[in-house]
Amino acid sequence: MDIDQLKYFQSVAETKSFTESATRMNLSQPALSRSIQRLEEEFGQPFFERKPRSVELTDAGLLFQRSATQILRILEDTRAEITDDGETGKIRIGAIPTIAPYFLPNLLKQFSNAFPRSQLIVHENTTDELLKRIKQGEIDLAILAEPISEKYVEVKPLMEEELCLLLPPDHPLCDKDRISMKDVEEEPFVMLDEAHCLSENIHSFCRQRSFLPVAVERANQLATVQELVSLSHGISMIPEMARRLDRSKRRVYKSFVSPRPTRRIVCVTNPYRFQSRLFAEFRDRLCEYSKNF
Structure with a gap:
């Protein structure tokens, strides 16, 4: 077993594809396959379950992956420490x-x-x-x-960052100077998928105000949330850093009265x-x- 074999193994484990890994590692696919096969023969266990369009790690492969990750990390840290010139x-x-x-x-x-x-x-x-x-x-x-x-x-x-209220341009709240959380309790929300922590930030702040926003639609990207609000699918809460870069006139951003929702x-x-x-x-x-x- 050598370092190149560990790198080849890690690449296949990450991409789940011999073809993609061969391209990434600048190898022919037969050469990559032979290298992985020799590694499996050395340990007497198959590391990958070959499927028609992908590969999956076996139990032995999962165990070997943890060790391979640690070895490569130690080598990388050692190399970085030796060559550390700032x-x-x-x-x-x-x-x-x-x-x-x-x-x-x-x-x-x-x-x-x-x-x-x-x-x-x-x-x-x-x-x-x-x-x-x-x-x-x-x-x-x-x-x-x-x-x-x-x-x-x-x-x-x-840093601490404000979460701004996002509205379609024809929403009644656009004309209101002071907006509280009570004003949006009954409004339908467009939210990011629950895997995104922004959704939890919004839910957490709303829970402190004794209500939960009703999500009528969810999206994978913040830009999609902004577009759905533009089309009057609902309202949302958007980080200040995203508001700064939004040049669209089809959306209106408002700040809540204190205490304003924020994320750290x-x-x-x-x-x-x-x-x-x-x-x-x-x-x-x-x-x-x-x-x-």
């Missing part, structure tokens, strides 16, 4: 979909300009999946919204992993960027 390296950043497209672009541009030999890789996913990847060492840092219930991770507050944005890292000088620089700039965002 200028070069790879930083893998995770962010939830209600943060990534609104918060990250300018930050990434500024950092890339300051450190042109660095490589920034963005992973966009749900909170649960990103926390899992943080703990497994697959990403270095995640930008999430509270609550964070995961143990053995380091959580650093970045945090930075999550794995304190048990090696953190390079370049990573520390990015984390410091992230904190400073958040203060002025």
